[in-house]
Amino acid sequence: MASSIRVRAVESGGITSLKALVRHPMDSGFAKDSSGNVIPAYFIQLLTITHQGKEVFVAHWGPAVSKDPFLECRFKGAKKGDEVTISWVDNKGKSDSTTAKIG
Amino acid sequence: MIDQRRRGFLKGVLGASVVGLTVGSGLIPLRAQAATDVADWPEKAFKTPGVDETIAELYGMEASESDQISLDLPTIAQNGAVVPVSVETALPNVTAIALLVAKNPNALAAAFDIPEGTVPFVSNRLKMAETTDVVAVVISDGKAYKATQNVKVTVGGCGG
Known part of the structure; x- marks a missing residue:
């Protein structure tokens, strides 16, 4: 199955911008379905971005x-070709993880 | 028994470093090495209505207004289900950023840990129930600062 995560990380001037x-x-958990039943809350609780073993x-x-959450962040200390890992865990205990190369 | 207490104490110390209370102490490297776990998810803060109450629950202090935080979001959002919100700050030694939506059933939308070497910037998309203030909280040098901006929501984003 295709990964649930799409990542683009680009290094420029010592700062890596990751989307x-x-x-x-x-x-x-507040929305209702078409028959009026509340749809239980189901959401990602934790998303971590790791570079060379460091969060x-x-x-x-x-x-x-x-x-379909979108996140953008910027960090220092990485260079082109390095790998970054993005992982998430949701409130039902499901998780996914992907690794991308910094361009 | 003693060992259990010790676990509890250690967990407390680690938790405290998340909220920035131990900034400057030797505990920070420990925190940086330990991988963040779902158990660290600040459940009570995510279930607290009201901005000031949530900040107190999350960081254990009050936030003062700061003009050093730039909060970027639309002034009118046609679709409350997807409102892009960006925060950037010139404040030094930032360890955490949080985004709160004042009128949502629970104010806290997202809380971010900013390790050393990470730029104090984040962009995220949030749901908003109705026209509301959006508050960004930044923990800098162990103190809490906030900036507020109002957004007019045409169609609320909590009803799915």
Whole structure:
């Protein structure tokens, strides 16, 4: 199965700019389905970005983050060709992870 | 028994470093090495209504207004389900950034850890129930600062 995560990381002037798009419903727990039943909250709780074993960014998310969440962050200390790993865990314990090369 | 207490204490110390209370102490490298776990998810803060109450729950302090935080979001959002919000700050030694939506059922939308070497910037897309203030909180040098901007929401984003 294709990864739920799409990443683009570009280094310029010593700063790596990373954009990630994750496919996830991010149900708020407040919405109702067509028959009026509340859709239970289902959302990513934790997303971490790791470069050479060091966490460079940690996002704790709640159900108010939009469906198919987008995140952009910037960090120093990486160079072109380095790998970054993006991982997430949701409130049902599901998780996914992907590694991308910095361009 | 003693060992359990010790675990609890260590967990407390690690938690405290997340909220920036131990900035400058030797605990920071320990925090940087330990991988963040879902167990660190600040559940109570995510279930607190109200901006000031949430900041107090999340960081254990009050935030003062700062003009050093630039909060970028639309003034009118046609679709409350997807509102792009960016935060950038010139404040030094930033360890955490949080995004709060005042009128949402629970104010906290996202809380970010900013390790050393990471630029104090983040861009994220959030859901908003109605026209609301959006608050960015930045922890700099162990103190909390905030900036607020209002966004008019035409169609709320909590009803799916």
